[in-house]
Amino acid sequence: MNATGNQRTGRNLPAAIGVGVALAALVIGSLYTFKAIFLIVVAAAVGLGVHELVKAFASRDIRVPLPVQLVGLVAMLAGAYYGGPVSLVGSFALTVMVLLGWRTFQGADGFVRDATASVFVAVYPSLLAGFAALLLQPDDGAHRVVIFVAITVASDIGGYVAGILFGRHKMSPIISPKKTWEGFAGSALACVAVGAWLVCWLLGGALWQGAVLGAVMVVCATVGDLIESIIKRDLGIKDMGTLLPGHGGMMDRLDSLLFTLVPCWLLLSLFI
Known part of the structure; x- marks a missing residue:
């Protein structure tokens, strides 16, 4: 079963699980100690x-x-957390x-090509990541981030x-x-179930609100995954890197997370 799974998905499953658990522990540990650590x-x-x-x-x-790009990323995260959406847009x-x-x-040679790619990277992933800081802003921000991460992981x-x-x-x-x-279909069922449970338990929302959140996020997570796949195909690479065993590079882990941030922030802002 493990060998078949590895062949069909291209993953080293034990390594992928180990990395996933370690990342989850890091995220949750930083969220419930000092919020600034999570931003780091x-x-x-x-x-x-x-x-x-x-x-x-x-x-x-x-x-x-x-x-x-790195200075801009830090400015967007800090601007979003301390100044809200207006500061995020301004920093971007x-x-x-x-x-x-x-x-x-x-010089002029290749200006449009390089400038377009530079703006693209400023949007994806940096601007989208800024919504993690917006999600963290409220008093119950740690719970909101946990819901966001849990639903996205449930999709995977x-x-x-x-x-x-x-x-x-x-x-x-x-x-x-x-x-x-x-x-x-498996992703959708998992996201709807986890969304309904956590929004009700952690934020006191209605079951239908969590279910809607999960349904929207599974679509966005899938689109985000496909977009990163087509970027890699266009650039002629298999993975963005080898940093995370069983996952590839960091962007191979962030792809679906980035695309679920904006709808998660919007819907939780409307519902709660």
Whole structure:
């Protein structure tokens, strides 16, 4: 069973589980001690993801300034947590201005290509990661982050189990050959169940609110995973890195998390 699972998903399952548990412990431990520690964890993880993207673009002769990207990431996270959505948008806009100005002084050849890639990295992952800080802002922010992480992880686990047991019909053979509609159904069931349970238990919301949150997030998590897959195909790489055994690079772990942040923040802001 393990050998079959590894062949069908391309994962080292024991290593993937070990890394997942370690990351979950780090996130929860930082959330319920001092919130600023969690922001540092986010900055470190997303910063590694930014480095992986910059390195991947460089393999295709696309120049993205890493120092500016990292400073912009920190500014967006801090701005979002201490100043809210307006500061997040302002920090992002300033980051884009600096990126464009930085590239201007390196000549006209390839300007549009490099500038577009630089703005892309500033959005994905940095701007999207800023919504983790917005999610953390309220007094019950730690609970909100736990719900966000738990639903996204449920999507991954539910999809993995259902895909291994029942997966037959490919979702998108060209983009991600291992994804199946049966796996997506497993993800959906897991996300709806976990969302309904945690929103009711941790935030005192209604079961239907948690179910809606889970249903929206499973779609976004799947889209996020497919988007990263097509980025890797376009760049001609299998994984963004090798940092996390059983997962690949940091961006291979962040892809679905990034795409679920915005809808999670919006819906919890509306519901609670």
